[in-house]
Amino acid sequence: MSKIAVVFWSGTGNTETMADAVAEGARNKGADVDRLGVYDFNADKLAEYDAVAFGCPAMGDETLEEDEFEPMFAGVEGSLSGKKIVLFGSYGWGDGQWMRDWEDRCKAAGVNLAAESLIVNDAPGNDDLEKCRALGEVLC
16 A cells, blocks of 8 residues: 655645645545645655655745745655655646746656646636546555
8 A cells, every 4th residue: 555645835725625635536546645734744754655745836926835835845855756746736826837847846856756747726626626636546
C-alpha cells in the first residue's frame, strides 16, 4: 500500500477543498493518506512517504505563499528526487505563471512530476474536484 502525503496551504479554502479531493482520490485507490498543513511537514517527514501532492495557491504577483508554504517547500525540495510528486493550486487572476515557475523549479531540483499540474480559477467546481481525485489516483 502506498503512503501518500497531501501537503497544502490555503488562504480562502479553495486549495484546501482541492487537497481534500486529491486525498480522496488516493484513498479510493487504496493508499494510506495523510493530509498535512505546512507546519506538519519537513524533510525528515518526507522519508515516511512514497509520494507527495503539494498544494499552494497563487499569491500576490503569482508566487507561492511566502511566509509559510515557501519556507517548507524550500526545506524539502532538495530531497524530492525519486518520489512521486504532483502539484496543484488555485488562483484568482493571471494565467498560471506561478505554477509554471513552480514546475520549472521542481524540474531543476531533479523532481520527476508524476502528472500534469492542476490549477483551478477561484473555487473548484465538480469537474475540477473530479480532476483533483484523478490527480490523487496518479500517486498510487
